[in-house]
Amino acid sequence: MLRFVTIEGGDGSGKSRQLGLLDEYLDSRGVSRLLTREPGDTPLGKQLRKLVLEGRPESLSDETELFLILADRAQHVHEVVRPAIEQGKLVMSDRFVDSTLAYQGYGRGMDLALLRRLNLVATGGTMPELTIILDCPVEVALARAAERQDRQDRQASRENRFEAEGVAFQRRVREGFLELAGAEPSRCVVVQSDGPVMATQEKLRRIIDERLHVGARR
DSSP, rough: OOOOEEEEEESSSHHHHHHHHHHHHHHTTTEEEEEEETTTSSSHHHHHHHHHHHGGGGGHHHHHHHHHHHHHHHHHIIIHHHHHHTTTOOEEEESSSHHHHIIIIIIIOHHHHHHHHHHHHHTOOOOSSSSEEEEOOHHHHHHHHHHHHHSHHHHHHHOTTGGGGHHHHHHHHHHHHHHHHHOOOOTTEEEEOOSOOHHHHHHHHHHHHHHHHHHOOO
16 A cells, blocks of 8 residues: 655755645545655754755765754654554655665765665665656756745745755766666656646656555555
């Protein structure tokens, strides 16, 4: 049964907007669900989110950044994800373990095998049955991110350490997500997200509907 879905992708790929639309769609169908995100969806996580996302890229060492993200994930699984799954809800998370592999692994060059082991510790083995990776050309995604910052207040617009890394870093992250998807085709589905918002949304709805329908027959 489908109980845990993650939405992944680079900065500006449209994750948050698509998840919001998907949440509205599932609400209209009467699906019991929980929409969550990383980092920052627990009281501790809100503090960690500020530390991870605000400031310049060089304000944290790579190792410090990694352990802050893992601390957020451990608390997120313990306090939010696992309890909701146990209550029979469909959990949909904006980012999860694949973001660590893509950003800290492919983006920062940290050891992927080590990151997988640390992810396992942080999650206690709680993993999504389905991961949708939104793929968007880096230049388009960064332009979207800049537009988003223009619409947000000053506090939110400082949350840009990863966006400030520039094009080369974001390309490595994008390539990482695509490699991760290719390595786990039974779990990961890549959806192009550089087209019209609702066209992308229709693809997500079809994917979710298919997985929910298959789960219901088992």
